[in-house]
Amino acid sequence: MLTRSKASKGNIKHLLMLTLAFSIFNTSLSHTRCPAEINTPKTIIYATNCIAKGIVIAKLNESKKLCWFPLTCPTGSIRVPIPFQQNHGMCGPECRCPSWTTSCSFSSSPRKENSRISNIPFNIASYRPEHVCSFSPSDNCDKRKRIDKFNQVQLYDDTLLIVPELHVIIKDYIDADDFLCFDVNGDQRAAKMPYTGTSYFCNKNNCDDHAELFCTFGTPSAILVTPEGGESLLVKAWGVTTKEYYGHIPVEPSHPSISRTCSKGGIHISVTSPTTAIEACINSYCQFVADPSDSNIVFPMTFAAFNYKVEISAWNDGKLIYQQGIECQASPVCELIECSLCFEFIYNPNCWSRTQIVMTGTILFVALLTLSVLHPVLRLFSLLIKFPALLRQRIIRKIFSKLIKRPEPFAMYTGNRRRLLLAISFIVTIAPTQPCSDIISVTATEEACVQNRDDSTCTFNQASIVTLQPLNQETCLLLKNNNNSYAGMITIRVKGLYFTCKRKTEFFTRDHHFYSESVHRCRFSGSCNTGTCDKTKPTDKLKELSNTANNHPGYTFCAASCGCLTCGSCFFCLTSCLFYRYYAYPETPTVYTVFNCPLWEFTVDAHITLQQNDHSEGTDLVLHPARTARWNNIRISLIASMVPQMPILSSTFVTDGKTIAITKPATSGQLIPNTIGQLQCTGTRNIFDAASQAMPVFAHRQQIKPYVPAVTEISARYSKKTQLPQVNKNIMIYQKGSEVIAKTKVGTAIQLHIVTEDLKMVSTRLNTTCSVITSELSGCYDCLAGAQVSIACKSERGETTAEIHCGDQLQIAICTPTGHINTVFLNFNTSRIKENCTLSCPGGTTSFEIVGELSYFNDGVLLQQQGVTKSISDNSLTLPSFNSF
Numbered sequence: 001m002l003t004r005s006k007a008s009k010g011n012i013k014h015l016l017m018l019t020l021a022f023s024i025f026n027t028s029l030s031h032t033r034c035p036a037e038i039n040t041p042k043t044i045i046y047a048t049n050c051i052a053k054g055i056v057i058a059k060l061n062e063s064k065k066l067c068w069f070p071l072t073c074p075t076g077s078i079r080v081p082i083p084f085q086q087n088h089g090m091c092g093p094e095c096r097c098p099s100w101t102t103s104c105s106f107s108s109s110p111r112k113e114n115s116r117i118s119n120i121p122f123n124i125a126s127y128r129p130e131h132v133c134s135f136s137p138s139d140n141c142d143k144r145k146r147i148d149k150f151n152q153v154q155l156y157d158d159t160l161l162i163v164p165e166l167h168v169i170i171k172d173y174i175d176a177d178d179f180l181c182f183d184v185n186g187d188q189r190a191a192k193m194p195y196t197g198t199s200y201f202c203n204k205n206n207c208d209d210h211a212e213l214f215c216t217f218g219t220p221s222a223i224l225v226t227p228e229g230g231e232s233l234l235v236k237a238w239g240v241t242t243k244e245y246y247g248h249i250p251v252e253p254s255h256p257s258i259s260r261t262c263s264k265g266g267i268h269i270s271v272t273s274p275t276t277a278i279e280a281c282i283n284s285y286c287q288f289v290a291d292p293s294d295s296n297i298v299f300p301m302t303f304a305a306f307n308y309k310v311e312i313s314a315w316n317d318g319k320l321i322y323q324q325g326i327e328c329q330a331s332p333v334c335e336l337i338e339c340s341l342c343f344e345f346i347y348n349p350n351c352w353s354r355t356q357i358v359m360t361g362t363i364l365f366v367a368l369l370t371l372s373v374l375h376p377v378l379r380l381f382s383l384l385i386k387f388p389a390l391l392r393q394r395i396i397r398k399i400f401s402k403l404i405k406r407p408e409p410f411a412m413y414t415g416n417r418r419r420l421l422l423a424i425s426f427i428v429t430i431a432p433t434q435p436c437s438d439i440i441s442v443t444a445t446e447e448a449c450v451q452n453r454d455d456s457t458c459t460f461n462q463a464s465i466v467t468l469q470p471l472n473q474e475t476c477l478l479l480k481n482n483n484n485s486y487a488g489m490i491t492i493r494v495k496g497l498y499f500t501c502k503r504k505t506e507f508f509t510r511d512h513h514f515y516s517e518s519v520h521r522c523r524f525s526g527s528c529n530t531g532t533c534d535k536t537k538p539t540d541k542l543k544e545l546s547n548t549a550n551n552h553p554g555y556t557f558c559a560a561s562c563g564c565l566t567c568g569s570c571f572f573c574l575t576s577c578l579f580y581r582y583y584a585y586p587e588t589p590t591v592y593t594v595f596n597c598p599l600w601e602f603t604v605d606a607h608i609t610l611q612q613n614d615h616s617e618g619t620d621l622v623l624h625p626a627r628t629a630r631w632n633n634i635r636i637s638l639i640a641s642m643v644p645q646m647p648i649l650s651s652t653f654v655t656d657g658k659t660i661a662i663t664k665p666a667t668s669g670q671l672i673p674n675t676i677g678q679l680q681c682t683g684t685r686n687i688f689d690a691a692s693q694a695m696p697v698f699a700h701r702q703q704i705k706p707y708v709p710a711v712t713e714i715s716a717r718y719s720k721k722t723q724l725p726q727v728n729k730n731i732m733i734y735q736k737g738s739e740v741i742a743k744t745k746v747g748t749a750i751q752l753h754i755v756t757e758d759l760k761m762v763s764t765r766l767n768t769t770c771s772v773i774t775s776e777l778s779g780c781y782d783c784l785a786g787a788q789v790s791i792a793c794k795s796e797r798g799e800t801t802a803e804i805h806c807g808d809q810l811q812i813a814i815c816t817p818t819g820h821i822n823t824v825f826l827n828f829n830t831s832r833i834k835e836n837c838t839l840s841c842p843g844g845t846t847s848f849e850i851v852g853e854l855s856y857f858n859d860g861v862l863l864q865q866q867g868v869t870k871s872i873s874d875n876s877l878t879l880p881s882f883n884s885f
Contacts, residue, residue, distance in 0.1 A: 032196055032214070034058055034067035045186035047071070047080035048219045050095035050106035054078050055198060057182060057214060064184055066214035068198045098154060101239030102797075102817055105170070108218030109178050115156035115234040124226060124233070127162055133248040141246040142329065144307070145776045147792050147821060148245060153224055154237040167225035168238050173217045176204060181215040189213060242773055242792035242819030258314055262328035266298035267310050275321070279313045285725065306330050306778055306788055330778065334855075348856050349831060463755045465639070468494050479612075479756060488612035490634065494750065495605040497641070499649065501597035501740035506652070506668040507680035511588040518580035519544040520561060522570035528577035533558035536579075544579050553679065554583025584679050594666055594676060596652050597740065604638055604750055623752075633756065640751040646731055649742060660735045661722045768796045770815045770841035777826075777833055777852025786825045787833070789850050794819035795841065806837040806850065815841060828854060 034042060041061040048054030053072045060067060071078055071090060079092030097104035117125060128134075129150065133141035151166045173179060179201060181191045194208035197215040201207070205215070224233040257273035269278060271292050278289045282303045289295045299308070307330050314322035334351035345351060352360075468475055479488040519542075521528035527542055536542075536558035541550040557580055564573040602625055609618035610632055621629045623638040630636075654663045654676060666677035725734035731744045771794050779787035793802055793815035804811040806826055813822040828835075831854050839846045 032067055032198065032202075032209075034060070034069040042067070043186070044080060044084040045082065045182055046180070046216075047078055047082075047090070048108070049080060050077050051219055052077055054219070055216065056080060056090070057216060059184065059186060066182060066184060068214075068216065098237045100152070100241050101154075101237045103168075103239050104154075104237035105222035105235065106219050107221035107234060107236075108180065109174060109221045109234070110180070111174055111178055111221070112156045112234050112236075115236070117155060117157060117159040117161075120155070120161070120233070121226075124163065125161065127164060129162070129164075131247055132245045134246050135243060137246060140249070142249055144246070144329075144778070145244055146247060147242055147773055147775050147790050149240050149818065149821065150243050152239065152241045152243075153233075153235040156234065156236050158236075162243075163224065166238055166240075168222050168235065169225060170220050170222055172220050174221060174223070174234075178221075179205075179215050179217050181213045183213060191215060240818040242794060242821065244773065244775070258312075258322050260310075260312055260324075260326055262326065263296060263298075265304040266296065267312070267326065267328065269295045269297065269312070271295075271314070273321075274316050275314050276316050277314070279315075281311045281313075282308050285723070304328075304330060350853055350855070463753060466492070466752050466754060467749055468492070468752065477754070488610065490754070490756070491609040491611070491618075492752070492754075493607045493609075495607060497643070497744050497750065498603050498605065499600040499742040499744070500603065501653075501742075502599040502601060503595045503653075503740070504598050505593055505595045506666060507594055507677070507682065509592050509594060509676060509679045509681060510586050511590060512584040512586055512679055514582060515549075515585055516580060516582050517545055517549040518578060520568050521577045521579065522568060523563065523572045523574040523576055525570075527579070532577050533560050542579050542581075545581050548585070549581045549583050552583040552585055553681075554581050556581045590656050592654050592656055592676075594652065594654050594663070597649065600649060600742065602641060602643075604641075606636075606752075608634070608636070610634070635753075635755040637753040638750060639753045642749045643744065646742070646744070648726070648731065648733065653740060655738075660724050660740060662724070662726060662733075663722065767843045768798055768800055768815075768841060769843035770795050770800070770802050770839055770846055772839050772846060772848050773819070774848060774850055777850050777854070779825075779854055780856060781828045781830060781833075781854040782856060786827045787852065787854050789824050789826065789852070791822045791824050791839075792819045793822060793839065796843065800842060803840040804837060805840070806835050813839065826850075830854075831856070 034040070042058040043061060044056055044058045045066075046057040048056075052074065054070075055068050056071050056078075057066060057068050059065070073079075073091035076091050077094045078090060079095075080090050081088070095106055131148075137143075137145075151163050153161050153163055153166075153168075155161065177191065179191060179197075181189050181195055183189050192213065193206075194211035195205075195213035195215045196202065196207045196209060196211045197205070198217075201216050204217075222235050222238065224235045224238070226233060257271065258275070259270045261268050267280060269280070269289070269292060271278070271294075275292055276290070278292045278295070280287050280289075280297050282299055285299070285303060287297050287299070289297065298304075299310075307328070309325055309327045311325045312322070313320060334348065464477060466475060466477075475492045477490040477492070479490060521544060523529070526544055536556060538555040538557065540556045542556060545556070559578045559580070560575045561567065561578040563570045563576050565571075567576065570576055604623040606621050606623060607618060608621060608631065609616060617632075619631055621631065621636065623629055623636065625638050625641065628635050628637045648662075651662045652665050653660055655661070663676050666672070666675055668680060671678055671680065724740070725732055727733075731742055733740065733742045735741075773792040773794075775790040777787050777789045781787065791804065791813055793813045795815040795817055797817060799814065799816050799820075802813045802815050804813050804824060809826055811824045811826070813824065814820045826835075833854060834849065834851050836847065836849055839848065
């Protein structure tokens with residue numbers, strides 16, 4: 001016989017009571033849910049629209065009570081119009097966010113009525129980033145329009161605010177009182193107990209089954225978390241957007257020992273504390289000043305034509321004592337031109353004053369008027385001069401007309417033949433055009449067999465040939481298995497195309513001066529004998545000349561001179577000998593190496609990522625032509641490259657072992673005066689030995705004087721604008737250690753051969769449209785640097801590439817959903833620009849306009865006008881260059 005303790009009986013009673021209470025509670029919660037029968041007549045009064053999974057509140061027509069039922073739209077959003085029409089669908093397409101963003105909320109909370117600009121704290125409503133002065137033109141801000149990316153939110157009154165950070169959280173309700181209530185007539189009412197509602201609502205609140213109000217939480221709300229930690233700012237949309245703005249007028253900070261200010265085309269540095277050297281850099285271009293006190297550093301207009309930032313570093317006895325940057329506005333070219341009758345001033349009409357324009361017009365008018373008056377007189381004068389010659393020619397032709405045979409005239413082309421010829425030429429010269437896609441992909445099958453000792457094993461792999469441009473964009477290839485189902489994705493990003501110089505040394509040289517030394521000898525004195533001048537060779541070393549002249553590279557000559565007592569007290573009245581020698585003398589111990597690059601090694605830097613089974617891994621690859629790189633059963637080969645002509649790669653370079661620069665062409669064995677090749681040495685040791693060759697600067701023999709410098713030293717004639725890096729529209733040549741590397745992007749394309757084992761590859765492309773925002777065009781015309789414009793390209797979805805056509809110029813831009821800012825360089829030959837351009841995306845074409853006023857400048861002329869050429873060459877690190885030819 002089984003017995004139970006009284007305690008056990010008590011526990012069972014408690015468990016039964018809890019079970020009964022829970023079942024009663026569930027019954028009361030499910031009591032508000034609509035009947036499961038579809039045909040039950042009901043009228044819909046509310047729905048949580050614009051979300052994929054929500055609820056619908058309806059009124060039962062028979063009992064006139066409110067109930068709810070869940071609704072899910074897996075391929076779209078809930079779209080229930082109120083009043084609801086029977087036989088109308090409850091699901092529809094996804095609700096669209098505002099055009100400037102892809103993240104938004106469709107809250108139905110009553111709290112959204114407070115999401116107005118009048119209720120926003122002043123510190124949030126008036127926020128602007130530090131570098132922004134205004135988002136509209138203002139007299140207190142910089143005049144140049146710029147573009148940048150900003151964090152932006154949109155309130156429910158459609159006000160747009162810029163915020164420092166985007167911290168947005170999504171909540172079903174803000175607080176326990178944030179809900180909606182409806183009466184039996186379907187009208188929305190203020191919350192007032194007693195009330196009932198959905199099961200989720202009743203879990204959070206005390207519900208009454210006999211209440212007249214039916215309540216529920218609405219569509220989830222988006223709340224911006226402010227930097228102070230508050231969470232009361234409801235937002236309708238949020239995201240990163242691209243906007244135009246105007247920066248501050250620069251105000252330069254002060255420093256107790258080093259002060260720096262922006263100057264015309266550079267910076268001005270004043271030093272009051274002990275300082276050994278100062279370095280000023282824009283990007284990779286640097287200038288050095290030793291023992292500075294009050295220095296004016298001017299940069300090439302290639303850098304100073306745009307707004308530039310100079311990084312300044314100062315050292316004292318090898319210790320870094322100061323490091324700070326300064327942002328400078330591009331100096332107007334009109335302020336740099338100090339002449340009135342020079343090409344720089346003429347080619348910049350925007351620098352002309354009204355008085356100069358009026359005077360120029362007056363002078364031209366007077367000149368044309370004078371020419372029109374003098375033209376008949378000049379014509380009559382010309383006829384009077386030609387009349388005797390014409391009369392003489394006519395008489396001669398009359399006399400010899402019978403002796404001279406007239407040549408048969410050639411057949412004349414008629415107008416019809418000329419038009420036919422022009423038509424044929426036009427047809428021949430028209431180049432056929434064909435459209436091309438952003439990414440060209442060709443798929444093929446590869447059969448690979450491995451021969452073993454007794455048998456061979458063959459595999460069939462799929463290969464793709466993909467044509468890419470090095471714009472740092474991603475190219476996606478879907479992977480499919482033998483069952484044609486998704487197996488992963490390969491992503492390839494080409495980071496850059498590089499050319500590495502394989503140098504060939506032409507010769508060595510040094511800073512030097514040319515000197516001349518001359519000695520006069522009478523006949524039969526010293527080396528002067530009969531026929532001596534005819535026998536003297538340039539390589540001869542004469543005892544009459546000093547050891548300095550004979551031991552340095554140069555050329556010896558002999559010229560016949562006067563005799564007798566009146567000419568150097570010569571006893572014989574016979575021609576004497578004037579021996580003279582031109583030779584090079586070193587000025588500095590620095591040895592320069594002159595070299596060129598007959599061969600450039602081509603490589604491609606790429607990053608490949610493989611995504612399979614929610615796992616992603618990637619690696620960086622360096623691809624060489626006709627070589628195969630292997631990684632994770634993937635083989636990639638660089639099979640072709642299309643690179644535009646780049647004559648700059650055939651330049652001649654010179655280096656002092658630290659810095660490399662471009663110089664004028666110089667070839668070993670060709671001694672050309674006033675070039676870096678006028679002194680050539682075969683090695684770095686004993687650089688002024690007999691193997692050295694020097695090209696003398698010939699002078700009149702009567703003006704020869706001993707030890708007169710003939711050529712200035714190399715380093716004093718060096719110009720900073722030839723130092724690496726050198727940047728233009730299509731290529732950048734820079735120095736990496738002791739190597740010369742060229743990097744190119746625009747106008748190039750490569751073909752990759754990609755093979756995956758036992759997998760198929762399918763290329764994908766987004767068919768999206770794009771929109772653009774442009775800044776003001778700035779820079780120069782008829783120059784290497786070109787004009788610069790910032791173009792923010794925003795795609796409708798996904799990242800893609802677009803082509804920019806401005807006249808006959810083509811550029812490539814990257815477009816993203818948030819708006820990628822592309823810096824585009826264009827070349828023009830006029831000052832005022834108003835160019836219509838088009839941007840072609842995979843989904844269509846967009847037209848836009850770029851405007852601006854460009855300047856013309858010449859670095860050498862502007863530097864000379866400012867009187868800083870000498871100070872820069874004296875205080876800066878120098879290399880050889882020749883600019884006088």
